[in-house]
Amino acid sequence: MRYAVLVTGPAGAGKSTFCGAFMTHLQTAKRTGHLVNLDPAADASSFEYEPAIDIKDLISLEDVMSELGYGPNGGLVYCFEYLQQNLDWLEEELGGYEDDYLIIDCPGQIELYTHHPFLPMLVRHLNRLGIRTCAAYLIESQFMEDKYKFFSGVLSAMSAMVNLEIPWINIMSKMDLVTSSENDAASGRNGIRARKDIARFLDPDPMLLVSAPGSREEKTERNSRFHALNQAIVQLIEDHPLVSFLPLDLTNPDSIETVLSHIDYTMQYGEDEEPREPHDLDEGDFADME
Numbered sequence: 001m002r003y004a005v006l007v008t009g010p011a012g013a014g015k016s017t018f019c020g021a022f023m024t025h026l027q028t029a030k031r032t033g034h035l036v037n038l039d040p041a042a043d044a045s046s047f048e049y050e051p052a053i054d055i056k057d058l059i060s061l062e063d064v065m066s067e068l069g070y071g072p073n074g075g076l077v078y079c080f081e082y083l084q085q086n087l088d089w090l091e092e093e094l095g096g097y098e099d100d101y102l103i104i105d106c107p108g109q110i111e112l113y114t115h116h117p118f119l120p121m122l123v124r125h126l127n128r129l130g131i132r133t134c135a136a137y138l139i140e141s142q143f144m145e146d147k148y149k150f151f152s153g154v155l156s157a158m159s160a161m162v163n164l165e166i167p168w169i170n171i172m173s174k175m176d177l178v179t180s181s182e183n184d185a186a187s188g189r190n191g192i193r194a195r196k197d198i199a200r201f202l203d204p205d206p207m208l209l210v211s212a213p214g215s216r217e218e219k220t221e222r223n224s225r226f227h228a229l230n231q232a233i234v235q236l237i238e239d240h241p242l243v244s245f246l247p248l249d250l251t252n253p254d255s256i257e258t259v260l261s262h263i264d265y266t267m268q269y270g271e272d273e274e275p276r277e278p279h280d281l282d283e284g285d286f287a288d289m290e
């Protein structure tokens, strides 16, 4: 059985950094993982590990922009349409990896997750190839500093989940930035506050939106419409608590371990692994002896 984890989330959420930490962890645990780069704009120097499969070998955003005159976002769409028309390239690239874990680093354009058909298409293709796939959706801990930004992150995670329909976990990345700001709170700076507050974000408490401190109570028409929208969002999240976040602090090995065991569990990793025969002979193993 082959496994793949799609590492998704908005720009700068820490996807590529997480992929690197994931690879290191697999290596430490003596498991084989391979990095797959799906970001046609990725800069090669940004990878801690050389990707085993790289969309840039098929098409790069730079070429699309310079040769076809596309901008960065239209160019990305073009790259994925091109990938869609050349799935045999991907299939061939994937052919060499058996019994392995593929870590797929995705681009950060949010529209890719919310309404483009490319990722669902890709997942269907991976399934056809017998690769069990799950997704990790990262948002960064700084989102917790602004509750409106945070809930837009929650809604984008929900929308991506609904779009993809595969086993899924949500991750609050860069938690190292939070722990260090507890001192700031004590010193009166308006950082992310105490642990009990953090719990209300990891398991999103929609009442955070209602009790927004500093929300101006002007009774303008615009504000009351905004309030009604907030109310509706609160209701939506209360009725469909689909999203909760696992905290990820890359400076803490236990935290990485916990997140990765959730991913294993989500994918039912290893559940139908047969014990390997000591000598798994391939036809042709003795070819040179004949």
Ligand SMILES: Nc1nc2c(ncn2[C@@H]2O[C@H](COP(=O)(O)OP(=O)(O)OP(=O)(O)O)[C@@H](O)[C@H]2O)c(=O)[nH]1
Pocket: 010, 011, 012, 013, 014, 015, 016, 017, 018, 039, 046, 106, 107, 108, 109, 173, 174, 175, 176, 177, 249, 250
């Ligand atoms: N403090 C801290 N910084 C991090 C962490 N993970 C990533 N970063 C920083 O956040 C920035 C973005 O990280 P990337 O891993 O490139 O994020 P990405 O999601 O791959 O970004 P795009 O591919 O551009 O969407 C970099 O400057 C990283 O050094 C983390 O766990 N803690």
Ligand SMILES: [Mg+2]
Pocket: 015, 016, 017, 039, 105, 106
């Ligand atoms: Mg990246």
